Amino acid sequence: MNRVPRALAVPPNDDADSALRRELYFFTLYRLLEGSLLVLVLFGPAADMLEAPRHDLLARVVALSYLFLGAVLFAFGRRGELRGQALMGICCDLLFGILAIHAIPVAGTGIALMLMFNIGAAALLLPPRLGLGAAMVAVAGIVGEHFWATLLDESERAITEPLMFSVGYLAVATITSILGRQMRDSYELAETRGVQTAHLTEVNELIIRRLRTGVLLVDGHNRVQLANEAALLLLGDAGDGHRDLALALPELSRRLAQWRESGVVDDAPLQVATDQNDVIPRFTRLLAGSDQTLVFLDDTSMLSRRAESMTLATLGRFSASLAHEIRNPLAAINYAVQLLEESDQIAVSDRRLLEIIRQQGQRMNGIVENVLGLARREPAAPDYVDLVTLVNRFVNEYRAGHPLENDTLVATAERPEVQALVDPRHLLQVLTVLVHNALTYGRMPGEPARVTVHIHHDERRHPLIDVIDRGPGIPERVAQQLFQPFFTTSGHGTGLGLYIARELIRANQASLDFIALPAGGSCFRIRLSATASLRRDRLS
Template sequence: MSSASMARRELYFLNWFRLAQALVYGLLAYGATGSKWLNPDHPAVAQIVAIVAVVYAVIALLRTRAWLTRPVLYTSVAISLDILIAIAAVLAMHNARIGIAMMLMVNLAGAALVLPMRLALFFAAVAALGLLAQVFFATKFNGFDGELLESALFGIVYLAASGMCNILGRQMRASEELAQRRGLDLANLAQVNELIIRRMKTGVLLVDDGNQVHQFNESAWMLLGSPPMNQRDLGTLAPELSRRLFHWRHYDKLDETAIALAEGVPEVVPRFTRLAANDDSNILIFLDDTSLVSRRAEELTLASLGRLSASIAHEIRNPLAAIRYSAQLLAESEDLVDADQRMVEIINNHCSRLNEIIENILQLSRRERSRPETLDLNAWALDFVEEYSESNDLGSDSLRAIVQPTAVEAVIDPQHLQQVIWNLVQNALRYGRMPGEPARVMLISRAASDAGPPLLEVVDRGPGIPTKVAAQIFEPFYTTHEYGTGLGLYLCKQMCDANQAELEYVPVAGGGSCFRITLAPPAQAPVSSDS
């Protein structure tokens, strides 16, 4: 409940009391005229006071919502009128002074719930002084000293009640605000938990003792074959899962073999647990996707293999450097015959090849965190082609950039993109040629569509890649070339994934290959992540 809502509630209660108080004034003014012990001293004045009190109470009750805009100001005005009406009622109906003074204490206490402490004590003091003043100016009184004492005691009670109610009001508002914050925190936490469960890769179902599914997350819905949302009977949704749940409930037997709950969905391993101990009324079912487990195991295996390969590569590098240095010294000798010179060339070539393998393995194990930037792919492609052509002797081969008239912006780590395109271009120049013909490679910058993501493509006009081979080219250590390492395209794929980009192979109609990179546009800039 907000502070405005609490103030509105307190003002409503206070205004309803004012209405009841005004009716009491009316009863005293009009209903007690024949009474000897409660006869008003000034009947006409008492009736006017009662009418004014009723009209004022009705207006205050109807204007409660408007008072919420400035509650302190309106409450101050209202309690001032309450004090004036009460003092006038005491003067007109002197015999009812004690009852009227007691009702005024309720007005002061209610106002203290809304007003600051200083104002609450100020109006309590004003009310006390008003009661004391009416003693001095009353035309009819008995026992002057006794009435003065009564008024003084009421003044003390007013001050005490106002102070206590003000403190209680502040504590009450603080407690309610704290409860409101806790309630909001719990509601937010419940929403977060619901979102987490809904987005979990593991399927989660809640099944009651009638075999009806009460809730399930998105993964469970997909693993069940995307059934209609109104279908809730587990026996109809997944008969095999229902059978396993029955055996687990009644015989405490759990079948942990993988099953496919629908056609075309991955196999899952179901697990069951009770929401409460020894209570079978509600059962949670977890559906573990075996493909995720296999993929995780593969990732762990590759990570371990990468660390092992890096360790071996470091150990090989030192003796390899010694072999290569010795071969270079041997090549400088003037006494080498042609056959020995040929042997030295073979040693140098294989040392270079082995060094390239080691570099790939080390790069696999020490990939750096991506640092994405916004790039204009048109300008970047032109700069890359110029730099590559200056650094490499293309001979009769050709490498050219095809760009768009308008800017094509994307978000990616420039260093990662340089490594990926450099590797793809080298592969295209090496393998993307027809026998006896020069290689023709194009680096194309474009957008998929007007509102589509930016694309960067490396296209050649070579023989292309067979379908069976294309399905495995991004796997680590897979190669069809006798001197290949099988890590180049795998590294390219990993660096693209680290930048929220997608690398894929696309056959070219009429022959040739296209390696397409779909990048993230600036509006969807990825957060830097570990490769």
């Protein structure tokens, strides 16, 4: 069952009724005025000039009681439930109004006319069914009073007067009931739109707050009004609410003033703090003609990474084309060297030169293969494999194809079987790079290399493959750049092996990290994703 989000839910009718509290207040004030007029008619100076009431005692009791109840309802009109207040009020109006018409016939027409407002107000505040019901009660009351007075031979009015008032009561109740329903619907729609707008505002604020680009709102007096998280991280105390930008960041304030005057933006990198990255400011007005300015602070390190990514993409395409062009002449050179090495007419002193040409040709061929691997970036095709079986087979094949002499390469596992979902082609390619690097650089001077490929799990049951050597380790400043493309400390490397290895691992939703060992040596750890999550991603 789909639940309606709280922020988008339609407000209940009670919330719509609460908007009519002001109308209820004027309704109770009008009732108090009616009661005061009745008391004034009976007890005021004009009482001697009017015809005596039909029932003097009843008239006085009705007037005083209605004035008292009107004052009580006025005092408590802002409390309690709106419908209950309105229903109680119209019941008192009809009861005392009909009694007053019967007791004071000289004021009967005026009282009946004043009741029309009470009925309209009640129909406005109450649901249509109750509003029309109050009008029907009023019709029955005024017609019934007329027949009762006629039966007692106390009335000289024609039946047309109460009938005309009855039609008026029903018409006013119908119209105001429709208006009341439209008012409630309009309020509910406005309330819903307001809640939705507030929800969208919160979402927008969250998006701006989480933007990786720093955003400042600066008013016309050069004070920082708002700052998102990225700006606070870049500026520190400079964006803490209402700081003067000229005091917090004079250079940024100078550039903002220059932009306001001439519209020219100084896009040179700006250092906001000694321990923070440089930023490039951009300015725009919040609204046309507004003195408030939005300042965007772009982190230069992010821009550098974006530029580096674009450069790598361009370089990859260019390198792939260049590698294809180099491959054919390189193959011809290697083939010619092989033929020359088989010739008996080559002097012994020249064979060393041929060996150098062959070695450098093989090296160049390796560079071409690495560049093509970087450009291809084929998607992963994960499959269920037993890592223990796969790694053991890889170690055996590597030892058979690469004579290790005094070096050692072994595979160990904490369990006889470790299942994982990974592209075996990619994993074997990555293991080849890691093991080759460990055997080449992971050795102490004058000692053989000892490399171990260990398979185990972490605390979250993720399969791990560690390629461990017992060499001198890697300095921290070098370790920070290990996986950057074209970074190498060797005169014979391309700096693409570890970069391509990490990209292949990432294509399998896994990670490749360097871990320094306390006892010396290096560890490159492949952390594969949980099998269940990979299965869901593959099926979706």
